[in-house]
Amino acid sequence: MKYLFYTFITVFILVWVIPVIYLSSQNPEIQWNWDEINTNDIHFPNSFAWGTATAAHQVEGYNAHNNWYLWENSFDNNNKSRIHNGEKSGIAADHWNRYNEDISLMEELGVNHYRFSIEWSKIEPEKGTINIEALNHYKDLCNALIEADITPVVTLHHFSHPIWFEKIGAFEKKENIQHFVKFSELVFNELYDLVPIWCTINEPSVFVSQGYFNGVFPPGKKDPVLAGKVLENLLNAHIQVYRHLKDLPGGDLVQIGLVKNIFQFEPLRRWHILDWVFSNILNNVFTHSTIKFLKTGKSTFYLPGMVTNDLENQDAIGSLDFIGLNYYSRMHVEGRLDLNEPFIFKTRPKDLQTDMDYALYPEGFHKALHTISSLNVPIYVTENGVADRSDNIRPIFIKRYLYALNQALKDRLDIRGYFYWSLMDNFEWAEGYKMKFGLYEVNFKTQERVLRKGSKPFIDIVKKRGADERGYLVNIGEIAPDFTMEYISGEKVNLSDLRGKVVVLQFTASWCSVCREEMPHLEKDVWQKYKDEGVILIGIDRDEPLETVIKFQNDMKTTYPLALDPNANIFGLFADKNSGVTRNVVIDKNGKIVFLTRLFEKEEYLEMIEKIKSLI
Numbered sequence: 001m002k003y004l005f006y007t008f009i010t011v012f013i014l015v016w017v018i019p020v021i022y023l024s025s026q027n028p029e030i031q032w033n034w035d036e037i038n039t040n041d042i043h044f045p046n047s048f049a050w051g052t053a054t055a056a057h058q059v060e061g062y063n064a065h066n067n068w069y070l071w072e073n074s075f076d077n078n079n080k081s082r083i084h085n086g087e088k089s090g091i092a093a094d095h096w097n098r099y100n101e102d103i104s105l106m107e108e109l110g111v112n113h114y115r116f117s118i119e120w121s122k123i124e125p126e127k128g129t130i131n132i133e134a135l136n137h138y139k140d141l142c143n144a145l146i147e148a149d150i151t152p153v154v155t156l157h158h159f160s161h162p163i164w165f166e167k168i169g170a171f172e173k174k175e176n177i178q179h180f181v182k183f184s185e186l187v188f189n190e191l192y193d194l195v196p197i198w199c200t201i202n203e204p205s206v207f208v209s210q211g212y213f214n215g216v217f218p219p220g221k222k223d224p225v226l227a228g229k230v231l232e233n234l235l236n237a238h239i240q241v242y243r244h245l246k247d248l249p250g251g252d253l254v255q256i257g258l259v260k261n262i263f264q265f266e267p268l269r270r271w272h273i274l275d276w277v278f279s280n281i282l283n284n285v286f287t288h289s290t291i292k293f294l295k296t297g298k299s300t301f302y303l304p305g306m307v308t309n310d311l312e313n314q315d316a317i318g319s320l321d322f323i324g325l326n327y328y329s330r331m332h333v334e335g336r337l338d339l340n341e342p343f344i345f346k347t348r349p350k351d352l353q354t355d356m357d358y359a360l361y362p363e364g365f366h367k368a369l370h371t372i373s374s375l376n377v378p379i380y381v382t383e384n385g386v387a388d389r390s391d392n393i394r395p396i397f398i399k400r401y402l403y404a405l406n407q408a409l410k411d412r413l414d415i416r417g418y419f420y421w422s423l424m425d426n427f428e429w430a431e432g433y434k435m436k437f438g439l440y441e442v443n444f445k446t447q448e449r450v451l452r453k454g455s456k457p458f459i460d461i462v463k464k465r466g467a468d469e470r471g472y473l474v475n476i477g478e479i480a481p482d483f484t485m486e487y488i489s490g491e492k493v494n495l496s497d498l499r500g501k502v503v504v505l506q507f508t509a510s511w512c513s514v515c516r517e518e519m520p521h522l523e524k525d526v527w528q529k530y531k532d533e534g535v536i537l538i539g540i541d542r543d544e545p546l547e548t549v550i551k552f553q554n555d556m557k558t559t560y561p562l563a564l565d566p567n568a569n570i571f572g573l574f575a576d577k578n579s580g581v582t583r584n585v586v587i588d589k590n591g592k593i594v595f596l597t598r599l600f601e602k603e604e605y606l607e608m609i610e611k612i613k614s615l616i
């Protein structure tokens with residue numbers, strides 16, 4: 001009895017306690033303290049691409065030749081519609097006819113990119129029959145976008161394809177990939193000179209899990225082995241399209257990538273080994289196996305007891321000019337001792353829920369950006385958004401997710417742009433029209449579009465000026481932003497109090513060697529030379545305590561005044577807080593910025609001295 005008890009305890013410790021402790025320490029639950037975070041304190045580079053995203057079947061309307069048309073018009077075993085409320089996409093948001101109006105909406109937002117998909121079934125409704133009008137439609141759309149200074153970004157497959165393709169087995173069969181390659185070539189030849197960014201396939205893992213595992217997307221199958229095959233074929237289709245388009249005229253001038261959705265799977269109960277086991281399996285099959293395949297050309301699609309599919313294709317290596325990341329949230333997994341249903345997904349009451357069955361999780365966005373960055377190619381966030389009928393959560397969502405994105409940029413990830421999902425409300429696949437993802441609300445009776453109040457934070461950030469290549473947020477010719485500074489003597493001064501003088505602000509810090517190199521020159525060439533001629537030089541020390549700054553001044557043997565800058569808030573008015581010190585801002589007697597330097601470059605420095613001289 002005693003022996004059995006000890007055996008049980010030992011086994012329990014080995015297969016439960018130790019693994020759970022290990023897994024918890026390797027995968028800590030990331031939770032930021034939002035009460036302490038200032039989500040306004042962010043800037044994006046001026047070169048950052050801002051856009052919105054849609055997909056053909058969800059917005060265009062008039063699709064009667066694709067797999068979704070079949071699905072919307074079919075019933076399950078209980079004679080129930082496949083779509084929430086029995087809805088059909090129908091004319092959707094009538095984007096097919098209203099794209100010009102929709103481009104004005106984009107202009108109103110201030111975005112400069114638009115990601116949309118090409119509806120294969122409109123271009124090739126029957127195998128081999130090309131609808132030239134449909135091709136021209138997309139050409140017109142691209143031209144209209146370009147006219148509005150909006151860069152078109154095309155997706156070649158976004159969940160929908162022609163019925164004839166579905167009927168021959170779609171991506172279930174390797175030999176069907178050639179049809180998709182052919183279609184891609186056709187579109188590419190038409191649009192390559194108008195479209196600089198191409199997404200081959202949208203979210204292979206979602207297409208596969210919903211269509212071949214959960215059975216809620218067409219073709220509604222629940223077959224893990226087939227799911228593994230379809231994923232393999234989709235990834236190989238991406239590779240073939242990539243290689244093929246790259247060889248066509250114009251191929252070397254465009255960027256071609258794949259769009260990967262990341263949903264993290266996390267244990268509902270962090271102490272429960274089963275929750276960990278299933279989370280790990282799901283993360284591997286949904287995300288890590290694909291990333292590994294794209295990186296190494298080798299990987300395994302594995303679901304224990306169901307499927308082991310080895311993927312291999314050396315052409316995968318180097319088949320991405322960029323990776324598109326679609327991120328929404330995470331899922332909490334509860335493992336069970338039930339072979340029919342070994343795990344289920346659950347929401348946690350404490351989380352801020354969206355209308356979809358997942359919560360807000362901006363920390364996960366930051367994590368997903370790091371995960372996807374392991375591919376070592378530029379990243380575009382090709383989708384991110386929230387379903388929120390109430391419009392109460394939307395502004396919080398936008399601020400926090402953009403903050404998370406900004407943190408990832410600060411971590412130096414190569415993120416080139418962000419596309420909000422979606423421009424306007426649309427047909428949310430199996431969820432029908434219930435989900436409201438739009439920055440614009442659409443009245444599906446009148447087709448009227450109205451900007452949601454909760455979309456404002458997105459517009460604010462898009463319109464907020466970014467930093468220039470040197471990290472400056474201000475420009476020559478502008479009035480310098482006002483602030484109050486405290487000198488190390490304790491005296492407080494507003495910048496605006498100094499009108500009538502020429503002011504030179506030197507941003508510095510005691511740990512900065514370039515600043516130290518520059519300071520004696522400033523002392524000699526500016527302070528000693530012009531302090532009696534109406535010039536004031538102030539060293540603004542970035543975020544260091546008073547004692548440090550006093551010691552710094554003593555070390556440097558300079559005599560011009562130094563001021564404190566707690567949290568780099570003064571610095572942040574002039575430059576992105578993420579950028580470095582050693583900068584001088586010269587402000588004329590009227591408060592206007594007239595010269596900006598970065599680092600201590602001899603020529604620029606001498607030019608600045610000349611400038612100061614000319615202002616006296």
Ligand code: FCB
Nearest residue numbers: 055202203206261421428
């Ligand atoms: C993504 C799809 C997109 C949209 C959003 C909400 O998985 O790519 O079409 O449905 O989810």
